[in-house]
Amino acid sequence: MKTYDLIIVGAGPGGSMAAKTAAENGLKTIFFERGRKPGEKNSSGCGLGPRMWKQFPSMMKDLTPEKCPSLRAGAAARNYFINEEGIVVGYVMTRPTESVSYEPAKSWITMNCYRSEFDPWIAEFATYAGAELKNSTLIVNLLKKDGNICGVVDEHGEKYKAPIVIGADGAVSMVAKQSGLRTRWAQDQITVTPQYDFFAPPNKIDDIMGDEALAVWWSAIFPASYQVFFHDGFHQGLGNWLNKWDKNPLFYLNRVINLKYYQRLLKILDAKPRELQSHLLPWLKYPYNTHTDGVILIGDAGGFPCPLEAEGIYPAMVTGKIAAEVAAEAITSEDISKSALSKFDEMWKKTSVGEEFEAGEELYNIWKALPFSPKETMSWFVPMFMEVMGGIYDWSQPHAKRVRQIAAHVKSYMPKALPFIMKYVFPLVAKIFENDLDKIMDPQKLMSVIPKIMDLLPKKKKQRREKL
Ligand SMILES: Cc1cc2nc3c(=O)[nH]c(=O)nc-3n(C[C@H](O)[C@H](O)[C@H](O)COP(=O)(O)OP(=O)(O)OC[C@H]3O[C@@H](n4cnc5c(N)ncnc54)[C@H](O)[C@@H]3O)c2cc1C
Structure with missing residues (x-):
C-alpha cells in the first residue's frame, strides 16, 4: 500500500489547486482523476472571473491562447428579454462600469475557455510542484481503520494511505458520502444543467459578437439560459433546482434554440451543434458540513459555487488552496481532528468567497x-x-x-x-x-x-x- 501525507480525490480546478498548494508546502501529495485526463468531460464551467487574476496573478498570467486555444476574453454581456410568445422584446448590454476598481476587471468581464484545456493546464501546476497525478482512476471508497478515515480505495481495490483526504470530487461527491458528511443534496440544493456546445468559425464570432463574452436569455417561457462564447464556439445551457422542473429540462433548452431570434443567430454565426451535455451543479444558500476528522470538502463537493450565479471555479480554487494549507498545518501539529480542521471554515469565511455567502440566503x-x-x-x-x-x-x-x-x-x-x-x-x-x-x-x-x-x-x- 502506498502512503502519502495528503490524498485528493478529483483533479478539477479545486483538486489541482489543493494539490499544487500541498506540494508547495512540502506534503507528499497524490491527486486522482477518474477521466483519462483532467477536464476530459469538458463540462462548461469556463467563464473565468477577474477575481482569479487578482488573487492568483502569477499563475493566471500563464493562461495564454497558446496554452488554451479556446480562450476568449469579452467586455460585454448581453441580456435578452423574451416574452410569453417567445419574442425577444428587448435587450440590455452591460460592460464593466465606472465603479469597477481593478484590472483586469475594468477591461473584461469573463475570460472564457473550454474545461478540456483549462483543467489540464491547472493540473500541470500541481505536478510541476511535485504532486503525483493518477488519471483513469476512480476512487470508490474511503479506507478506514478503527472507524477512522486513513486513505482511499480505487475501483480495482488498490489502497492508498494518508492521514487527510480532501474531497474535490465535484457535485456527486463520494468522499462526502463515505465520510458521513452528507448522504445526498436536498432537491433544492442541486441543479441539473443541460447545454449544447456549438461550433462556430472564430471570424464569425468576432465579426458578429464583437467583444461580447456572454449573454443571459431572461424569459417567461424557460428558466434563464446562459450563452458563453469561446474562440471557436459557444455554449447554450440552462439549469434549475431538481424540485423546480415540471418537464424534461431539454424541453426548455430546446425552447431557447427554437426561438426565431436564436435560429437567426445560429444562421448568421454559421453555427453547428457539436455536443449535448448535462451536468449537476450544487447551488446552496450556505455551505455546511465541510469537514470532519481527517476529511475536508472543497469546491462543488463542499457546495461552494456562488449563491447567486453559481460561479464555481474561483471558489473551488480558493477553498482548495485553503484546505491544503490547513492540511499542512494539521499534519505538522499531528492533529487531524475535526476541531483542528475547523480552521478551514474559519479561513474561507474570511475570503471573498465567504463574503459572498454572507448574503447567501437572500441572493x-x-x-x-x-x-x-x-x-x-x-x-x-x-x-x-x-x-x-x-x-x-x-x-x-x-x-x-x-x-x-x-x-x-x-x-x-x-x-x-x-x-x-x-x-x-x-x-x-x-x-x-x-x-x-x-x-x-x-x-x-x-x-x-x-x-x-x-x-x-x-x-x-x-x-x-x-x-x-
Ligand atoms: C453547465 C455548467 C456551467 C458552469 N459555468 C461556470 C462558469 O462559467 N464559471 C464558473 O466559474 N463556474 C461554472 N460552473 C461551475 C463550475 O463548473 C464548478 O463549480 C467547478 O468545476 C467546481 O470545481 P471542482 O474542482 O470543485 O469540481 P469539478 O470541476 O467537478 O471536478 C471534480 C473532478 O473530480 C473527478 N472525480 C469525481 N469523482 C471522482 C472519483 N470518485 N474518483 C476520481 N475522480 C473523481 C471528476 O472527473 C472531475 O474531474 C458551471 C457548472 C456547470 C455544470
Missing part, C-alpha cells in the same frame, strides 16, 4: 424567485421591465402622454411587483447594507436631516407660465 432566494421562476415571475417581470425600458421610445403619442400611459400601465403590475419587492428585494438590500442601516435609520440623524431637506423646498408656489 439564492431572489435568483430562485426571478430568473428561475419563468411562469410565476418572469411572465410579468419581462413586460413590466420592457414597458419602462422601451415604452418611451415610441411615437404613438406625445411624449408626456406616453409617460403617463407607461406609469398607469406599470401601476397595473404593482399587485405582483410590490409583494415581490417586499419579499425578495428588501431583505437583500437590508442584508447588503446591514452595517449602515442603523446609520440610515437613526431617528436623531433623520430629524437633523429633515429640516435641511425642507429648506431646499421652494417657499412659494411657482406661478404657472401664462398661456400665450
Whole structure:
C-alpha cells in the first residue's frame, strides 16, 4: 500500500489547486482523476472571473491562447428579454462600469475557455510542484481503520494511505458520502444543467459578437439560459433546482434554440451543434458540513459555487488552496481532528468567497424567485421591465402622454411587483447594507436631516407660465 501525507480525490480546478498548494508546502501529495485526463468531460464551467487574476496573478498570467486555444476574453454581456410568445422584446448590454476598481476587471468581464484545456493546464501546476497525478482512476471508497478515515480505495481495490483526504470530487461527491458528511443534496440544493456546445468559425464570432463574452436569455417561457462564447464556439445551457422542473429540462433548452431570434443567430454565426451535455451543479444558500476528522470538502463537493450565479471555479480554487494549507498545518501539529480542521471554515469565511455567502440566503432566494421562476415571475417581470425600458421610445403619442400611459400601465403590475419587492428585494438590500442601516435609520440623524431637506423646498408656489 502506498502512503502519502495528503490524498485528493478529483483533479478539477479545486483538486489541482489543493494539490499544487500541498506540494508547495512540502506534503507528499497524490491527486486522482477518474477521466483519462483532467477536464476530459469538458463540462462548461469556463467563464473565468477577474477575481482569479487578482488573487492568483502569477499563475493566471500563464493562461495564454497558446496554452488554451479556446480562450476568449469579452467586455460585454448581453441580456435578452423574451416574452410569453417567445419574442425577444428587448435587450440590455452591460460592460464593466465606472465603479469597477481593478484590472483586469475594468477591461473584461469573463475570460472564457473550454474545461478540456483549462483543467489540464491547472493540473500541470500541481505536478510541476511535485504532486503525483493518477488519471483513469476512480476512487470508490474511503479506507478506514478503527472507524477512522486513513486513505482511499480505487475501483480495482488498490489502497492508498494518508492521514487527510480532501474531497474535490465535484457535485456527486463520494468522499462526502463515505465520510458521513452528507448522504445526498436536498432537491433544492442541486441543479441539473443541460447545454449544447456549438461550433462556430472564430471570424464569425468576432465579426458578429464583437467583444461580447456572454449573454443571459431572461424569459417567461424557460428558466434563464446562459450563452458563453469561446474562440471557436459557444455554449447554450440552462439549469434549475431538481424540485423546480415540471418537464424534461431539454424541453426548455430546446425552447431557447427554437426561438426565431436564436435560429437567426445560429444562421448568421454559421453555427453547428457539436455536443449535448448535462451536468449537476450544487447551488446552496450556505455551505455546511465541510469537514470532519481527517476529511475536508472543497469546491462543488463542499457546495461552494456562488449563491447567486453559481460561479464555481474561483471558489473551488480558493477553498482548495485553503484546505491544503490547513492540511499542512494539521499534519505538522499531528492533529487531524475535526476541531483542528475547523480552521478551514474559519479561513474561507474570511475570503471573498465567504463574503459572498454572507448574503447567501437572500441572493439564492431572489435568483430562485426571478430568473428561475419563468411562469410565476418572469411572465410579468419581462413586460413590466420592457414597458419602462422601451415604452418611451415610441411615437404613438406625445411624449408626456406616453409617460403617463407607461406609469398607469406599470401601476397595473404593482399587485405582483410590490409583494415581490417586499419579499425578495428588501431583505437583500437590508442584508447588503446591514452595517449602515442603523446609520440610515437613526431617528436623531433623520430629524437633523429633515429640516435641511425642507429648506431646499421652494417657499412659494411657482406661478404657472401664462398661456400665450
Ligand atoms: C453547465 C455548467 C456551467 C458552469 N459555468 C461556470 C462558469 O462559467 N464559471 C464558473 O466559474 N463556474 C461554472 N460552473 C461551475 C463550475 O463548473 C464548478 O463549480 C467547478 O468545476 C467546481 O470545481 P471542482 O474542482 O470543485 O469540481 P469539478 O470541476 O467537478 O471536478 C471534480 C473532478 O473530480 C473527478 N472525480 C469525481 N469523482 C471522482 C472519483 N470518485 N474518483 C476520481 N475522480 C473523481 C471528476 O472527473 C472531475 O474531474 C458551471 C457548472 C456547470 C455544470
